[in-house]
Amino acid sequence: MSQTAALLESIIPNVASKWPVYFRSIAETMVMVGISGAIAFAIGLTLGVTITITRPGGVMPRPLVYHTIDKLVNFFRSIPFIILLAALIPLTRFVVGTAIGVKGAIIPLVFGTVPFFTRQIEAALAEVDAGVIEAAQSMGSSTTGIVFRVYLKESLSGIARGTTITAINLIGLSAMAGAVGAGGLGDFAIRYGHQRNQLDVTYVTVLTLVLIVNIIQAIGNGAARCARK
Amino acid sequence: MIVLQNISKSFPSEGGGSVEAVRNVSLRVGKGEIQGVIGFSGAGKSTLVRCINLLERPDAGEVFVGGVELTALSDGDLRAARKKIGMIFQQFNLFASRTAWGNVAYPLQYSMTRADRAEKVAALLRLVGLEDKGDAYPSQLSGGQKQRVAIARALANEPSVLLCDEATSALDPQTTLSILRLLKELNVKLGLTIVVITHEMQVVKEICDRVAVMENGEIVEEGDVFSVFAAPKKQITRDFIDTTSNLSKIHALIAERSPLVRLKPGERIVRLRYVEKNVSEALISTISRKFDVNANIIFGDIEFLGGAPIGGLIIIVSGQEDRIESALSFLRSRNVSVEVISDEPDRRAA
Numbered sequence: 001m002s003q004t005a006a007l008l009e010s011i012i013p014n015v016a017s018k019w020p021v022y023f024r025s026i027a028e029t030m031v032m033v034g035i036s037g038a039i040a041f042a043i044g045l046t047l048g049v050t051i052t053i054t055r056p057g058g059v060m061p062r063p064l065v066y067h068t069i070d071k072l073v074n075f076f077r078s079i080p081f082i083i084l085l086a087a088l089i090p091l092t093r094f095v096v097g098t099a100i101g102v103k104g105a106i107i108p109l110v111f112g113t114v115p116f117f118t119r120q121i122e123a124a125l126a127e128v129d130a131g132v133i134e135a136a137q138s139m140g141s142s143t144t145g146i147v148f149r150v151y152l153k154e155s156l157s158g159i160a161r162g163t164t165i166t167a168i169n170l171i172g173l174s175a176m177a178g179a180v181g182a183g184g185l186g187d188f189a190i191r192y193g194h195q196r197n198q199l200d201v202t203y204v205t206v207l208t209l210v211l212i213v214n215i216i217q218a219i220g221n222g223a224a225r226c227a228r229k
Numbered sequence: 230m231i232v233l234q235n236i237s238k239s240f241p242s243e244g245g246g247s248v249e250a251v252r253n254v255s256l257r258v259g260k261g262e263i264q265g266v267i268g269f270s271g272a273g274k275s276t277l278v279r280c281i282n283l284l285e286r287p288d289a290g291e292v293f294v295g296g297v298e299l300t301a302l303s304d305g306d307l308r309a310a311r312k313k314i315g316m317i318f319q320q321f322n323l324f325a326s327r328t329a330w331g332n333v334a335y336p337l338q339y340s341m342t343r344a345d346r347a348e349k350v351a352a353l354l355r356l357v358g359l360e361d362k363g364d365a366y367p368s369q370l371s372g373g374q375k376q377r378v379a380i381a382r383a384l385a386n387e388p389s390v391l392l393c394d395e396a397t398s399a400l401d402p403q404t405t406l407s408i409l410r411l412l413k414e415l416n417v418k419l420g421l422t423i424v425v426i427t428h429e430m431q432v433v434k435e436i437c438d439r440v441a442v443m444e445n446g447e448i449v450e451e452g453d454v455f456s457v458f459a460a461p462k463k464q465i466t467r468d469f470i471d472t473t474s475n476l477s478k479i480h481a482l483i484a485e486r487s488p489l490v491r492l493k494p495g496e497r498i499v500r501l502r503y504v505e506k507n508v509s510e511a512l513i514s515t516i517s518r519k520f521d522v523n524a525n526i527i528f529g530d531i532e533f534l535g536g537a538p539i540g541g542l543i544i545i546v547s548g549q550e551d552r553i554e555s556a557l558s559f560l561r562s563r564n565v566s567v568e569v570i571s572d573e574p575d576r577r578a579a
Contacts, residue, residue, distance in 0.1 A: 135322035139336040140311040
C-alpha cells in the first residue's frame with residue numbers, strides 16, 4: 001500500500017500532494033454535468049419533439065413555432081461556448097445569484113447544450129419512418145399518442161446515442177466553464193497544470209476525462225443496443 | 230358504405246405550381262364489396278385512398294363512410310371515426326420496436342382491460358394465422374407475415390372498412406395470393422368492405438367485385454370487374470388487361486415475323502374475345518364443321534371471373550374467303566368480339 005503511494009508520489013508528485021482537491025474536482029464536474037445535463041435533456045427533448053411535430057408536413061404543423069425554435073437553435077449553436085459563458089453572466093447572476101462556481105456554470109452549460117441536443121433528438125426522430133406515423137394516424141392515434149407511443153418509443157435507440165454524444169460534449173464544455181471559475185476538472189487542470197506548470201496534473205486530468213468519456217460511451221452503447229429491436 | 234363526392238386534391242409541385250393528384254372523383258362502394266382501384270403510379274390512387282380516412286384532406290368534395298360525413302367532423306371525432314376504418318400499406322408500417330403482439334395491441338391500449346386485450350390480440354393473431362408469432366419482432370418476420378400482422382392490427386378495433394394501399398406490391402406472387410385469399414376470407418367472414426389500391430391487374434382479377442380505373446387523377450372507367458374486363462372502353466383499361474393476358478404478344482410475334490404467324494394467301498389472324506357471360510358453346514369446333522374452315526389456335530388465354538370465361542383466343546383461320554366471312558359473322562352473333570389482326574400473306578411464305 002505504502003509502496004503504491006510512494007510510487008504515485010514519485011510519478012505524479014503534484015497530484016499526489018492534493019488528492020482531496022483532485023477528487024473534489026471530479027465530484028464538481030459530475031455535479032455540473034449531472035445537473036445541467038438533466039435540465040438540458042428535459043428541455044432539448046421537448047424542443048426536439050416540438051420541432052419534429054410542428055414542422056411543415058409534421059403531425060401538428062405550426063409554422064410559427066417551428067421557425068422560432070429552428071432559428072433560436074441556430075442562433076445559439078453559432079455562438080462559441082467561451083463567448084456564451086461571458087455573455088450569459090448577467091442572466092446567470094439574475095437567476096442563481098452568482099456567476100461563478102458550480103452553481104454559476106449550470107445556466108451557460110444548459111444554453112450551450114440544449115441547441116445541440118435538440119438537433120440530436122430531431123435527427124433521432126427523423127429516423128422514424130413516415131409510413132409508421134401514417135399508420136398510427138390511420139388507427140386514430142392522437143398527437144400525444146403518436147409522440148409518446150410511436151416517436152419516442154421507436155427512436156429510443158437513436159435518442160440513447162444522441163444523449164451519449166451530448167453528454168460527452170457536455171463534459172468538454174464543463175471543463176471550459178471550469179476555466180472561468182466554475183470548478184471541476186477543467187479548473188483543476190488550468191489552475192495547477194497550466195498556471196503553476198505542474199504538467200502531471202494536466203496529464204492525470206486528461207486520463208481521468210478519457211476514463212469518464214469511455215464509461216459514458218459504454219453505457220450509451222449498451223442502452224442503444226437494449227433499445228434497438 | 231363509402232361515398233366519395235367530387236373529391237379533388239392537389240399538391241404544391243417543385244416548380245412552384247401545383248399538381249392535381251385527384252380531380253373531381255366520385256365513387257360509391259357498397260357494404261361488403263371489394264372495390265379495386267387500379268392505375269399506374271402517379272395516377273392518384275394512393276392519394277384517393279388517403280382521402281377516404283382523411284390522412285389527406287381533400288381540397289374539395291365530401292367523404293362519407295358508414296353514413297357519416299368525415300369531412301365535417303372535428304379532429305377528435307375524426308380520430309374516433311378512423312378507428313373504424315382499418316388501413317394496411319405496401320411497406321407494412323409496423324412498429325419496429327414492438328413485437329407482433331405489441332403491434333396488434335397498439336390500437337387497443339386505452340379501450341379495454343389487460344385481460345380482454347390479451348384475449349383480443351390472441352384472437353386476431355389466430356385470425357391471420359400467426360398465433361405462434363406473437364413474440365417475434367417485425368425484423369424476424371417475412372413480408373407476408375408482416376402484412377398479416379398489419380392486417381390483424383388494422384382489424385383490432387373491428388372496423389367496417391379496410392383500406393389496402395398497394396398491400397401486396399412488395400410481396401412475391403405466391404405470398405400475394407395468400408394475402409389476397411386472407412382478405413377475401415375476411416370480407417366474407419366479417420362482412421368487411423374493402424378498398425384495394427393496386428397497379429396489378431392480377432389483384433383485381435383475384436378478389437375484386439368492382440373496379441375503378443384511374444388515370445391522371447380521374448376515374449376513367451368503373452364497373453363490375455367482369456364488364457370492365459370483357460368490354461374495356463378506354464385504352465388504359467385495355468393496357469391493364471393486356472398486362473395479365475398474353476393475347477397482346479401476337480403483335481410482337483408479327484413484328485418479329487415469327488414463322489408461327491406467317492400467313493399463306495387467304496389466311497387471317499383473328500383475335501376472339503368473350504364479352505358476354507353466356508359463352509359455353511364449342512365455338513371453334515362449330516365453325517370448323519359448319520363453315521368448313523380451319524382454325525389454328527396460336528394463343529389462348531381464358532380465365533374464369535365470377536364463373537364465366539373471360540379472355541380469348543388468337544387463331545389463324547384458313548379456308549374459302551366467303552366461308553371465313555360467314556364463320557366470323559357467326560362468332561359475332563354469339564357475342565364474341567372478333568378482330569382481324571392481319572390478313573397480309575407473308576411474301577416468303579407465298
